[in-house]
Amino acid sequence: MSRPEGVQLMEGNHACAWGAIDAGARFYAGYPITPSSEIAEVCAHELPAYGGTYIQMEDEIGSIAAIIGASLSGRKSFTATSGPGFSLMQENLGVGIYQEVPCVIVNIQRVGPATGLATQPAQADVMQARWGTHGDHPIIALSPASVQEMYYLTIRAFNLSERFRIPVIILGDQVIGQTYENIILPDPASLDLVERKKPLVPPEDFLPYQPDENLVPPMAAYGDKHIVHASSTCHCETGYSNFKYGTNRQLLTRLKDKIYNYTDEIIEVEHFGPDDAEVTLISYGASSRVCKYVVGEAEKEGIRVNLLRLLTIWPFPDQEVREALGKTGAVVVAEMNQGQLIGEVNRVNASNTPVHLASGIDGELIRPEIIMTSIREAVK
């Protein structure tokens, strides 16, 4: 297989792998797990031809640890998994955030907890993506809703991870990961790619965790002349452990601010349907595809419905959701879990707009009836 050109019928997982390759990813370490294994398979086939490396690891702890090592040595790196593997990755995810390691973790969500329904979709790792690793931390998570979007959001994930020096999570789901759709792969030369900033100071003046004006430290790779020290304990600008009063506050504050002061660069949403509506749907990923259909169905019943689709899940689009809440009669949050992101919607609900949940937890793509029932309830 060589790089597909033009219009292609492609699986979401394959589009993800090609997005990564086109974004410049040259290192993949992974461990097989349904429904994400096809990403590994494409990387095993294709990466060597691009001068890249594919390693099959002994487990998911090894997978994420290896991509952290590869990224610190200067390669754009990623791994892919599903629920149980994502759980095993949590400790190292925190290490990646703390050491400010650009990398991408793809979680093709399936039903959990535990083995759950191994081949069936869910969106129930949303809060795990936000808070799964211990300690205070920021995170970026993106949610694709089509095969084409899987391709572009994978590129975007690498760009954001390079720009902000942070692990970025792609929260896919089994529907998007294993659906075949037509997509168009663009000319890779036409893509805007972001590379991590290199240090401009001479090696003897280099402090590996001294932030630039955007609060992100320029990054030297292991093997460069600039000596890097990446610590998983609390550290100051030298990179060395530092337990003095104030260091932790300073570090955690910067890690948070480097993301939350720049949310306009990160957050992406889509508005669909009429501007004025009685009910606004808020959704993401595969569920939002069903929502688009439901907008039309509701219109047949004489209910004006629109959709706010979240492409960025974390950081949560506070402002966009708050505005949507203020402009509508009621909100229905449609997600394939027992209600996770709805908590965030309620958190920013300054207008006290009634918020309802449409919950799909049946191990299949959420059915339109479930969302319609919540809409009817909302306009009662």
Add this chain to the structure above:
Amino acid sequence: MKITDYSIENELMYSGHNACPGCGGALTVRYLTRALGPNMALAITASCWSIIAGAPPLTALKCPILHCPFPSAGAVGSGLRRGLNAKGHYDTTVVVLAGDGGTFDIGLQALSGAAQRNEDYIFICYDNEAYMNTGMQTSSATPFGARTSTRPYPLFKHGQKKDIMRIMAAHGIPYAATASLAFPQDMENKLKKAQGIKGFRFMHVLSPCPPGWGTDSSETIHLSRLAVFTNFYPLYEIINGEQWQMTYYPEKTRTPLKEYLEAQRRFRQVDEMTIEALQEEVDRDWEGLLKRVNSSGETK
């Protein structure tokens, strides 16, 4: 052993299960439940057997089952054993069942921990030499030269299969053995012997996988036999990590490895040079094994 002992009523494993036709893993469990049951508890880690023992009404086993996460088989078995002991159920045989991934790769840490503590249960690895349940990805049990979905031609598996038996021997456990589906009596003897020993016991069973190996479902026993006849998969046991003893010596003229490789589509792309190299390696491993057996002294 009477012929009636083999009647279907005495089996702890039903027919009509979820395994693929010709599944070596399914046969492994059929033999082991017959040898060790009915007073047994089975812990099963993520593998093909999660599915085979899974969805009712196709649940295939008549004994209590504890499904556990992929990395945890060794540890779950430890807890299950000690929990049963605390209730006085010392006579219940605890068996932990794992595939090669759950033994060689993600499961190795928990397996090593349990072996080092000499936990009192039997760990069975049914080894189909790749992650067959998720679509045939390479594992560290995949032999050199085999094609998998993550090692496609010409990137077939480089590097050797992990020598799990020597790893287990290094733990000094009371009993470890290899077993073949083509030698059910040998396998049963070993299982019964293991059952009579206290402490950590380990058994490795080569379990052909027709879809993964690219063979006809009728070939499973034939392949198992060829693996033994070619010295690719010798039958032996290890007592206390140091007493190595053969339980079966193949005929004097061993079958060329080529015959075993050519019977499987996963080896279709290996060339003559690779076959030769593989043959040399099998010969070397065989010599090494004989040395360990001979230096162990008399068979116990």
